[in-house]
Amino acid sequence: MDPENASVEGRIANVFQKLGNNEAALGAFLSSGRKARNRGAFEEAEIYLKKALELEGKQSSSRHSICGSIGGIGRFDDAHSYLDRIPFHDFNPEVLETSFQSI
Secondary structure (H helix, E strand, O other), X not given: OOOOOHHHHHXXXXXXXXXXXXXXXXXXXXXXXXXXXXOOOHHHHHHHHHHHHHXXXXXXXXXXXXXXXXHHOOOHHHHHHHXXXXXXXXXXXXXXXXXXXXX
């Protein structure tokens, strides 16, 4: 298996989710989304990261990643809407940096 293949890891994440292992599925969706984003496949990254958002609950790592991916394809208003959903106490330097980069 190619460790940089986002689609294979996305399929593995789907299997984890079907088996009820949401923690492993979340990690795999986040990883596949980041890999897709890193190779410039922003729309593919958005699909994986939205699945991660469904599993994530109140954490902010998926929202930060999806904001970067959506901002990468020029949808800045959508990117900011994801940042707006992060509770204020969860803001950290990475989130603030992403916010300023997508302006």
